Amino acid sequence: MSSTAVTKPGAVPSVQEYSIRVPKNSKKKHNVMRFNATLNVDFSKWSQVKMERENNMKEYKGMDEEMPKFGAGSEFGRDAREEARRKKFGITSRKYKPEDQPWILKSGGKTGKKFKGIREGGVSENAAYYVFTHAPDGAIEAFPLHEWYNFQPIQRYKALSAEEAEQEFSRRNRVMNYFSLMMRKRMRNDDEGAEDDPELSEGGKGKKLGKKEKELKISEMDEWMDSDDDDSSSDEDKEKKNSEEEEDDKKKKKKAKEEAQKKKKKKKKGSDDEAFEESDDGDEEGRECDYISDSSDSESELEQQKEIKSVAEEDALRKLLASDEDSQGEENEEEKKDGEDDKDDDEDNKDKDEKEKDNKLNKESDKKKDKKKKKKQSKKKDVKKSGIGKDSSSDFSSDSGSDSDIPREKDSKKPNSAQSSRSVTPVLPGVSADCFKRKQSGSPDLSQSKKIKLDNFNSAPVTSYFPGASESGITEDAVRRYLMRKPMTTTELLQKFKSKKTGLTSEQLVNVMTQILKKINPVKQTIKNKMYLSIKAQHN
Amino acid sequence: MSAPPPHTDRELDLSNAGRGVWLVKVPKYIANKWEKASGDIEVGKLKITKNPGAKAEVSLRLSEAVLALKEREEEEIPKAHRLDVTTVTRQMLGVFSHVTPASTSDAIVPETEKLYMEGRIVQKLECRPYADNCYMKLKLESIKRASVPQRQVQQLDRVVQNFKPVSDHKHNIEYAEKKKAEGKKMRDDKDAVLEMLFAAFEKHQYYNIRDLAKITRQPIVYLKEILNEVCNYNLKNPHRNMWELKPEYRHYKDDQKPAATATKVDDSDDD
Structure with missing residues (x-):
């Protein structure tokens, strides 16, 4: 071989x-x-x-x-000691x-690689x-x-540090020129007297120039695209909303039947929506929405969710886990909801005139908005329904109506939903607590109990019906809700309802209030010579 | 170390940079032989056979002189090898050589390190033995060698020597004797002690008391008395537990900043 x-x-x-x-x-x-x-x-x-x-x-x-071996600053026998220590x-x-x-x-010399x-x-x-x-x-x-x-x-340019990158990213659409960015960074470094090799700026220029142009274009394009995207999407949204409105108007009466179908449809639409635009922050900016969040809407939505799911267990479980926080959060939300009122409250009724002015203003603005809102309300309903499928509340709770809408809504043809949206909130903590108890006792008919509860909500205003109360929005539940939140005096309480568009004279209001209070029989305590009324959360 | 500073950059001699060279992978047994061979003899022959229409065949044949270079108990190694040629892909391989000056060079002009570019690797050759008897035997031997466990059982025929415990070790005794010979530390004249202290502090700024006691050979109590007069005791961490002269006594040449680069000085553990 x-x-x-x-x-x-x-x-x-x-x-x-x-x-x-x-x-x-x-x-x-x-x-x-x-x-x-x-x-x-x-x-x-x-x-x-x-x-x-x-x-x-x-x-x-x-x-x-970096210590001197001899003379000033030196230690005797340091090296040996260090060695021994090691x-x-x-x-x-x-x-x-x-x-x-x-x-x-x-x-390639100094400027080379x-x-x-x-x-x-x-x-x-x-x-x-x-x-x-x-x-x-x-x-x-x-x-x-x-x-x-x-x-x-070896990289001959400096990369942005984590913080700097974060900062630049935050204004990514505004920064057109990558080159200027790096330039600025370098200038800053120069100021600090950092070791910035000059060959960097010389040698890298040729390459970077090309890069820069490219970068520039890209960023611009991006911006256009972004803006286009936003516009089109928002337009589309509007269109969609409009069509939905129309649909709504037409179908209002047959709603009950068609609801399920519609939901499906909406869901589909919603999903399409999702596919179309990634949920970027800032995407929501184009839409009009009220920032005064109304938890009640979201709550009602929750309620609806429950109905749809008809699996109360899950909800109850969730409540059980987070019953405390929930009620807390709710409180917060509610406080937010009528922030104006609270603000006034805090001023302790001193500036009544001002307040009234405020209220008037509010009313006026409300009136102005009324038409819009009405429309929007219906819109919202739709949105909500579409939203039920995917994510529960967070997105849509923000664009919910202000309080003054509710009576109006009630007058309109959907008393049921309105009521639920109104009345659910105050009792909810009770519900959660209830659920908690029930869970502990381990009874299986949770859903049933829930239903009973729901029935209760609906029937509550009926049973405690006071002349002029329901139209004016003064319900036992509303009062309860306020009292549950925090102890308040009767005047404060009255103020709450005055600020709303009750359409009642103050005497009537007082009358109604006294009746309601008698019924509720809240806990009374006197602080600073004022009688504060309150209800325990479990009081139901 | 009289060698020139290692971190200076040197020109890379590029006169051979364009040259194409071959990278040849050879078995260790050949490499061993080649290492032993002196530089001027022929260690082998490379044969390139070009058949038209087929790939060129490259083979390596070791010379007799190299094969003869062997110690006892060393196996025969195969004489002929086939070289598989592959091209270098996906990477750029170069060869450079580094000439380090001999440390014992007594030339008048000190040699410097030199770097040469030796060329670019254009082809990789892999030396493969033909699977003949000779190679198989070699492999067999190596496998056998590898299978021998490194530690082996040995039977002892007598008791292994143990050492009796000793109450006092030799070096302890020596140390004690030395101490005795030195006698007790005597309190010296204060001026003399101060002289010694200042001399010591001229060399370094910070001292541990034990070191000072060793240097001045004074009893620690006495030394402390004196130190309290002329020195400050550092309680804080850069130079913790160390003595330094009071500002009025010290005049270091460049008393800029007493090196604030903090290090943990824990001196209670050694000696």
């Missing part, structure tokens, strides 16, 4: 033979430098190349070794070997590598290869 090449009776086998020598030069060591092909390194095009070992002396020594911890310091440090390769060559281990573990070169006399010289170094380019 051996030496087949020579004796082979082939056609015209041209045979070349070279003798191999292994020249001995113990001082000269051959190493491999490995570059990635993507770096497009061409050795033959290199002009000025310098190589040096990386200086890691500082890192090796650590930062604390030994105690089992650290034996190795000597710093400059020949073990990575190579730094600079090609920089590479760092890190030694690779394990290449010649099981085999030896030789490099064969032609000697002048035609023989081959073989040199053993000692080390392999993997050369990687």
Whole structure:
């Protein structure tokens, strides 16, 4: 099998033979430098190349070794002590070997590329590598290869730090020019007197210029696209809403039947919507929505959800987990809801005139908004329904109507939903507590109990019907709700309802109120010579 | 170390940069032989056979001189090898050489480190033995060697020597004797002690009391008395538990900032 090449009776086998020598030069060591092909390194095009070992002396020594050995600031026997201390911890310091440090390769003078060559281990573990070169006399010289170094380019520009990146990202659509950004950063650095290599700005310019233009375009395009996106989506939304409204108007009466169908439809639409626009922050900006959040709507929505799901257990469980927080949050929400009122309350009835003005203003504005709102309300209903499927409340609770709508709504043809939206809230904590109890007792008919509860809500205003009460929005539940939230005086309570558009004279109001209060029979306590009424949360 | 500073950059000699070289992977047993061979003899022959229409075949044949270089109990190694040629892809491989000056060079002009670019690797060759008897035997031997466990059981025929416990070790005794010879630390004249202290503080700024006691050979109580007069005791962490001269006594040449680079100085553990 051996030496087949020579004796082979082939056609015209041209045979070349070279003798191999292994020249001995113990001082000269051959190493491999490995570059990635993507770096497009061409050795033959290199002009000025310098190589040096990386200086890691500082890192090796650590930062604390910058102490004078003698004279001021020096300690006697410090080195020995440090050594002993390290030994105690089992650290034996190795000597710093400059020949073990990575190579730094600079090609093309000052402005050229920089590479760092890190030694690779394990290449010649099981085999030896030789490099064969032609000697002048035609023989081959073989040199053993000692080390392999993997050369990687060193970044010559500075990247943004995490915080800076965050900052720039926050105004990503405003920043048109990436280059100016980096420039600014560099300027800042210059001010600080940081070691900013000047070759960076010179050498990198050529490349960066091209890049910059590209970047610029991209960002602009992005912006256009963004804005387009927003516009179109919002337009579409509007259209959708309009169509929905129309639909609504037409179908109001047959609603009950068609509701299910519609829901499906809406859901579909909603899903389409979702697919169309990713929920970015700022997407909602185009839409008109009231920021005075009304928890009641979301609650009613929840209620509806329950009905749809008819799985009260889950809800109850959720409540059970978060009953406390829920009631808390609810309180907060409610407080937010009639923030104006509360504000006034806090002023302790001193500036009644002002308040009334306020109220008037509110009313006026309400009136102005009325038409819009009415429409919107219906819209909202739709939105809600569509929203039921996907996410429960958070999105839509924000665009809910203000309180003054509710009576109106009640007058309109949907007393049921309105009532629920009104009346659910105050009793909810009770419900949650109830649920809690029930859960503990472990009765299985939770859903039933819930239903009973719901019935209660609906029937409550009926049973406690006072002349002029329901139209005016003064219900037992509303009063309860207020009292449950925080103790308040009767005047404050009255103020609450005065601020709403009750359409009653103050005497009538007082009458109604007294009746309701008698019925509720709240806890009375006197603080600072004022009688405060309150109800415990469980009081139901 | 008289060697030139290692962290200066050196020009890479690029005269050979454009040259194409071969990277050859050889088995260790060949490499061992080649290492032993002296530089001027022929260690082998490389044969390139080009058949028209087929790939060129490259083979390596070790010379007799190299094969003869062997110690006892060393196996025969295969003589002929096939070289598989592959091209270098996805990476750029170069070879550079690094000449380090011999540390014992007594040349008048000190040699400096030199770097040469030796060329670009254009082809990779892998040396493969033909699977003949010789190679199989070699492998067999190596496998056998590898399978021998590193630790082996040994039977002892007598009791291993243990050492009796000693009440007082030798170096302890020596130390005690030395101390005795020194005698008790005597209270020296205060001026003399101060002289010694100032001399010591000229060298360093901070001292531990134990070191000072060693230097001045005074009893610690006495030393402390004196130190309280002329020195401050550091309680805080850079140079904690160390004495330094009071400002009015010290006049260091460049008393800029008493090196505030804080390090943990815990001195209660050693000696």
